Amino acid sequence: MKLMAQQEYGLRCLLVLAKETDSAFTIPLIAKREGLSNPYVAKLMRTLLKGGLVTSTRGQGGGYRLARRPEELNLNLVMNILGGRLFSETFCKDHSGVKRLCVHNTDCSMRSLWMTLDNTVQGVLKKLSLKSLLCNEAQMQAWGKAELGRQVSQSAPLPRST
């Protein structure tokens, strides 16, 4: 349960583009700005291209641009393309232990828990766009605190134990 390097670096590459939507950015330029190697940026950009987040033009004067305006690129979408979900559809199948089928297959409170966690993360990300990240750390932090503050202010009643 850790963020992946691709999520961090991929998002950073996108932010380079978001900061200056008028120009196209070449691979070496992005690599320079973010302190990454050219081949690695090339790989990341291909992932972003396939995901439809950026467009590319070849040849002299070419490079990458955002496929849409920064405020139209939702962070939930971005993160899903870069790093997948906390809880995937194949999770239960992949965690059946030595059995073919998980012993809790038919009724599993943990499955609901994982889905809730996943949904919660997605919920936060859905509220933000690339544009949201074009601010300084203090501003983003303030938003996070306000967001979290709201969340703990009241609680849903606990699930009824059996």
Add this chain to the structure above:
Amino acid sequence: MKLMAQQEYGLRCLLVLAKETDSAFTIPLIAKREGLSNPYVAKLMRTLLKGGLVTSTRGQGGGYRLARRPEELNLNLVMNILGGRLFSETFCKDHSGVKRLCVHNTDCSMRSLWMTLDNTVQGVLKKLSLKSLLCNEAQMQAWGKAELGRQVSQSAPLPRST
């Protein structure tokens, strides 16, 4: 950004103990119930023991028990012991690319984003205990929906872009 096998399996072992706090459970018994191998359960239980979540007694009639009552064992604590955080303290150091120091070291809106995500997950987990999971899937799902419903009902104002 995926749940780890240890989180799934470790929590399941804990739930075995939580369902019947009067008896001690041996490794083979837990393994049988959850469809896991004995050595693997042994490893998991050692992690849980070191984390102070369970107690053990050796010899005939021995086995594992919860260190506290199910309602006193917070899921945030459990998950931290089993699988660590989404965003760790060494994250920025570990993602500096080809540089020694990340180019955004001094001011990074993404760092705040990751911390917010991490805090959000922890916030949900803090509201739950092992006892909370002693229910069926539908009940847990209902809780998750109520919880999420609250969260999306209103939003903090967006961070001010620069």
Add this chain to the structure above:
DNA sequence: AATAAAGTATACTTTTATAGTATGCAGTTG
């Protein structure tokens, strides 16, 4: 046309974290 600047595509290698196993030791109880 020729050249150079760009991205494209695929496959490969390396690294690291995780998962899971094996083996022998040490308490406890009867």
Add this chain to the structure above:
DNA sequence: CAACTGCATACTATAAAAGTATACTTTATT
């Protein structure tokens, strides 16, 4: 002492991720 239990350590394998290498295609410019 014998049987049952967990303890400790080290090891191996696997898989996923990270990152690299190489050769190719397209476009613009001259």
